[in-house]
Amino acid sequence: MQKIYFVAVLLLISVAFANAQNAVLKGVVTQKSNQQPMPGASVYFSGTTTGTATNNKGEFQIKNVKPGEYDLVVSFSGYSRQKQRVALTEGNNVLNFTMEESKSQLGEIVVTGTGTAHHLKTAPVQTELISKKAIASTGASDFNELMMSVSPSFDFNPSTMGARMTINGLGNDFILVLIDGKRVYGDVGGNTDLNRINPDDIERIEVLKGAASLLYGSDAIAGVVNVITKKSKQKINLSNTTRIRKYATIQQSNTIDLNLGKFSWNGNFNRKSSDGWQLSPYEIDDDELVETEAMAQNKYEDKTFSHSLTFRATDKLEVYAGNSYYEKDMYRPQSVGKYGYHFTDKTFEAGAKYLLNKKDYISVDYNYDRFRYYYRYNQEYKDYQKGDKSINNDQRMNNFRFKYVNSLSDKNTLTIGADYLQEEMVSEDRLVDGKADANTFALYAQEEIKLLERLELVAGSRFVKHKEFGSAFTPKVSLLYKLDQFNFRGTYGYGFKAPTVKELYYAYEKRGTLYLGNTDLDPQKSQFSSLGIEFHNDFLTASITGYINNVDDLIAYESVDLEAGDAEDGIKRRKKHYNVEESRSQGIDFLLNARLGAGFTLGGGYSYVDAKDLTTDERLDGVAQHYGNVRLAYDRSWKNYSFNANIVGRIQDEKSYDNNTDNAKAYDIWKLTTNHRFMNLGSFIIEAQLGIDNIFDQVDDSPYGSHYGTLSPGRTFFAGFTINFAK
Structure with missing residues (x-):
């Protein structure tokens, strides 16, 4: 002893x-x-x-x-x-x-465009930054509302199964969504399920438009959205945020961060639910209006649990691992359907980063995602009892990534990387053989070169090899020229996107329409060009960017002839994927942020989009021509209390469908949000939020089954409360 x-x-x-x-x-x-x-x-x-x-x-x-x-x-x-x-x-x-x-956002650090850190004002690849302050001030109920509140380039075509995101006229299939640099996988009806992203968990969002970066794969023809989540470095951080609004809509985020020596652990639990709402008591049935209990926004409940562990083995080496689980139920009245919908998503991630010196590093990352989509029956039907589930599809992804960054000199940085993506879908009823898979391997090299004191170049190429559709090189080049308070940027990028498993093999029926895959599809190819000018001083930041995105063999749906027996099976229409020979999205984006003095800030933007099928000269479905945002903010701080108020407006004109024969209505929605922060309460900080959404009570009361401009239920009061403890 x-x-x-x-x-x-x-x-x-x-x-x-x-x-x-x-x-x-x-x-x-x-x-x-x-x-x-x-x-x-x-x-x-x-x-x-x-x-x-x-x-x-x-x-x-x-x-x-x-x-x-x-x-x-x-x-x-x-x-x-x-x-x-x-x-x-x-x-x-x-x-x-x-x-x-900061006098403007231009001092913020962004990484998405090149994979290396740059101040926003000196990033060679043009990046739109949505800051922590802008996110917090909106009081958004979901990711869709957040993005439309802060950027005119984004739109979401709403439906009862989920919203289809577009950037400058090109849709969900061409947009790569990342969370902390890792792709979000799994879709419902072709729409990426973004309900997994809680605005209260977001630190900032970096947006690239068009095929502007070669670091990302074939999904990124329209752009990249990188959501960077909050992770506190405080020794102990506990936080709860709860928001409530009409129709029993509740969203809650609970976070725990522990930083103990070489170990850091982050845990998060989110829950959201709503009773849903109707916009019209009528629906369209065989071109007639009939009464219905169908809701534009179905009743739902979802929850997400995620956690990650980081170990800093040395001053140079850091390793991490984490996983998440997401579950969502969407309910429908028995009179509307015999089932509702059930979704689950399981992810796992791991990786390491080794710092060779202050600037150079090697990183290795792996992430796995399994997204499953079920029917959950609300009554007895065939062999099913109430509460039983039947699976529609099971989507699985494995993604390996390697990256090496080497600062060859103060004026030259080389990035080399590899990316392997393997996808698999299992669906006995909806795939021809019950199972299908695809894989893509890519190598890329990029150089950032400071040619002159005012002139910087980013150039490189990505080699892509797809299991079924061969290989392609996708070169990219961006130039930045700085002249006093002006920045001039130009970008050219080539994109290549193979058809997805769903586009090739998947078949399903919805509301009397049978949607079919097509094994004869060709890969989609794009050429993206943009040119922009940005002005900045201590009080004003403004930019205007023109772009053209030409897409050959864009995949869309076309109507095809009915077949014998369709009428008996309740099939009224058939639609099949096909290649649009030539299409184009072109337009102008304008963004402005001005410090008016006395605590006031004015911001906003305007986006003009001309998106067409050039072979028929028809507008692409689900795209408006004019989008706008307006934001007026007031900030005031005292020793122990700070106050923020925001008025945000979203304005857009009607969206084209079926060559302007069945358009979604134009709308403008205005929102007032006030934020109150109380400090010097020891280890606690308390925040409160109060506001009015859709101040002028605008509602799209089109019959159920129509193309909606917005699913807003009308004027809604909301409140939020956050309590944070940190040591």
Whole structure:
């Protein structure tokens, strides 16, 4: 026993001695304008995995640092990033920071366009940033509402099964959605299920439009949406956000972050539910109006649990692993259908990143996704009892990625990568052979070159090889020229997208229409060009960008002849995938953000879209020509309380369907949101949100089964409450 005590004392002495030999850095980060503490500010040593975040009192502490000189970085979204050379000695070192709010978003760091970090104003590939502050101020009930509130380029064609996202006229199949750089997989009726993304979990969103980056695969002809989620570096962070609105609509987010030495763990549980609503008590049945209980927004309930564990093995090596589970039930009245819908999604991810020096690194990532879609019966039917489920399809994905970044010089950065994507779908009733698969392998190389002091170039090519459709090279090039307060950007990109498993083999019936795959489809190819100019000073940021996206062999549906026996089976129409020989989306995007003074900010944008099937000169379905956003914000802070108010307007004209014969209505919806933040409550921060959605009570009361412009139920009051604890 004495030996045990002796060894324990030696260990304690050795630990104390080791700590005595190391340095401790601590301090406080505050806002310059009002001396408020800044919770959640990142404090880290550049080129290492060592860092922390300030607690709810603005305090930070980094222990067990070897004495020496370091580049210390302090950053917080919406504030000017600070970098300072510090010399740390043994024992305690105290260093305080005062942060100044950025005059614009252009000082924010973005990574999606090139895979390397750039300030927004110097990113060679044009990137649209949706900031943490903009996200929080909208009080959005879902991801769709969030994106339409902050960007005129986005639209969502609503339906009872989910909304189809478009960017500048091109739809869901051409848009790659990422969460923390990893693709979102699984769709319902061809629409990516975005209900899995809770706005309260989002730190920021980076958007690339068109085939502007070669880092991503064939899905990215229309653009890339990279959702970066919140992950606190505070030692302990607990947070709950609850929002309520009409029709028993409740959304809740619960988060736990633990940062204990070399280990970090993030856990999140989300739940959303609603009783749904009708927009019209009538539906269209054989060109007649009949009464119905069908809802434009079905009653639903969903929940998501996700967690991830990160281990910083050394100052250079970081490894991670995580998984998530999502489940959603969508209910329909018995008079409408014999079943509702049930969805599940399971994911797993793992990877590692090794820092070769301050700028160079190697990363390896893997993620697996399995998305399943069921009918859940609400009554006895055939061999099914109430509550039974039958599976419609089972979608599975494996994705391996490798990336190497090498700073060849101060003016030249090389990125080399590989990407392997394997997909499989199982559906006994909807696939010809009950099962189908596809895989794609890609290699890419990209160089970022500073040609002149004012001129930067990003160029490279991606080699894609598909299991069924051969190979292709997809070159990309972007130029940035800086002239005082102006930035000029130009981009050219070539895209290649093979038909999906669904487009080739899948068949299903909906409301009397039989939708069919086509094994004779050709790959889709695109040529994207854009040219833009951006102006920025301390008070105004404005940009205008023109683009052309030519897509050959775009895959769409066309009506085909009925076959014998269709009438007896309730089939009234047949639609089959086919290749549109030539199509084009072209237009102009305008964005503006102006600081008016006295706490007021005016922002917004306008998007003109001309999307056509060039072989028939008809507009593409589900696309409007004019979209607009307007935002007026007011901010005021005191020592312990801050206030924010926003008026947001979304305006768009009617959307074309069936060559302008069955259009969705134009609309404009305005929303008022107020945010209240209470600080200096010890380790707690409390936030409240109150607002009115659809102030002028605009409702699209078209009969059920019509093409809707919006599913808004009309004027709605909403409230939210957040409580956060951090140490």
